[in-house]
Amino acid sequence: MATDDYLVLQQAIRQRLGLDLSQYKREQMERRLRAYAQQHGYGNLDGLARALGQERPLGGELLSYLTIHVSEFFRDPDFFTRLRELVATLPQTEALKVWSAGCSIGAEAYSLAMLLLEERGLGRAHILATDIDDKSLERANAGVYREEDLKRVDHGRLQRYFVQESGQFRVREDLRRFITFRHHDLLRDPYPEQQDLILFRNVAIYFTEEAKTQVLQGFSRALAPHGLLMVGATEAILRPQEVGLRQVRPFFFARA
Numbered sequence: 001m002a003t004d005d006y007l008v009l010q011q012a013i014r015q016r017l018g019l020d021l022s023q024y025k026r027e028q029m030e031r032r033l034r035a036y037a038q039q040h041g042y043g044n045l046d047g048l049a050r051a052l053g054q055e056r057p058l059g060g061e062l063l064s065y066l067t068i069h070v071s072e073f074f075r076d077p078d079f080f081t082r083l084r085e086l087v088a089t090l091p092q093t094e095a096l097k098v099w100s101a102g103c104s105i106g107a108e109a110y111s112l113a114m115l116l117l118e119e120r121g122l123g124r125a126h127i128l129a130t131d132i133d134d135k136s137l138e139r140a141n142a143g144v145y146r147e148e149d150l151k152r153v154d155h156g157r158l159q160r161y162f163v164q165e166s167g168q169f170r171v172r173e174d175l176r177r178f179i180t181f182r183h184h185d186l187l188r189d190p191y192p193e194q195q196d197l198i199l200f201r202n203v204a205i206y207f208t209e210e211a212k213t214q215v216l217q218g219f220s221r222a223l224a225p226h227g228l229l230m231v232g233a234t235e236a237i238l239r240p241q242e243v244g245l246r247q248v249r250p251f252f253f254a255r256a
C-alpha cells in the first residue's frame with residue numbers, strides 16, 4: 001500500500017513544530033500545504049517533510065502560514081456592543097481575569113482593554129492573550145498597527161490610546177501594561193483557571209469537531225463560577241450541555 005504523504009508530513013510537523021494537524025480539518029490543511037510546497041520549491045508534501053528536518057527557519061514560517069491571522073480592532077462591532085452590556089454584570093469587587101484565546105496580532109486583546117478601561121477602569125482587570133503562532137505574538141507585543149487595522153477605532157480612542165509613529169500607530173503603555181501575551185496551544189497546553197471572561201472567536205474554523213469539543217470542555221473548566229465565554233460566529237456551539245456549558249445569550253455561555 002502506498003504511504004500517505006500527508007500523514008508523513010503531519011508527523012514531521014508534530015515532531016518539529018509541536019503542531020498536531022490531526023486535530024485540524026485535513027482537506028483545508030492539505031490544500032494549504034500542497035500550495036506552500038509548490039510555491040516554495042519543495043515540489044510535494046514529501047519534499048516539504050524532508051526540508052522540515054533540515055531547514056530550521058522553515059518551522060516557524062510554516063506554522064505561521066498554516067494558521068490564519070486575519071484580525072482587526074473591534075472586529076464584528078455587534079459583539080463588542082453585547083460584550084459591553086455583559087461586562088457591566090460581572091462582579092465589581094475583584095480584578096477581572098480575562099483571556100483572549102487565539103489572539104493573533106493582539107487587536108482583540110487591545111480592543112477588550114479599551115472597553116474594560118472605559119467600563120470599569122483597567123486597574124481592575126488583567127488580560128491574558130495567547131496564540132500558537134509566535135510571529136503573531138511578536139506583532140501583538142510590539143503593538144504597532146497600520147491605519148487599516150484600526151478602521152473601527154474612532155478618533156477619540158485613536159488619540160487616547162495610540163501614539164502616531166512614521167505613519168503607523170503604537171499602543172500606549174498605559175493600555176499595553178494590562179495585557180500579557182503568551183505562547184499557548186489550545187490543543188495541548190494546560191488552561192488558566194478561574195477566568196471571568198474568555199473570548200474565543202474565529203479560531204476553531206479549521207478544528208475538527210473532536211478538537212473543538214476538547215477546547216470547549218477546557219473552557220468550561222477554566223471559567224470562574226460566574227464567568228462568561230464569548231464565541232464567534234464560526235464557533236457555534238450546537239449542544240452546549242454536552243461540553244459543560246449553558247447559553248446565556250447569543251454567543252455567550254456560562255458553566256453548566
Ligand SMILES: C[S@@+](CC[C@H](N)C(=O)[O-])C[C@H]1O[C@@H](n2cnc3c(N)ncnc32)[C@H](O)[C@@H]1O
Nearest residue numbers: 067068070071102104131132133185186201202
Ligand atoms: C483568525 S485569528 C483570530 C484572531 C482574533 N480572535 C479575532 O477574532 O480577530 C485565529 C488565530 O488562532 C490561532 N490558532 C490556531 N490554532 C491554535 C491553537 N491550537 N492554539 C492557539 N491558537 C491557535 C492562529 O494562530 C490565529 O492567530
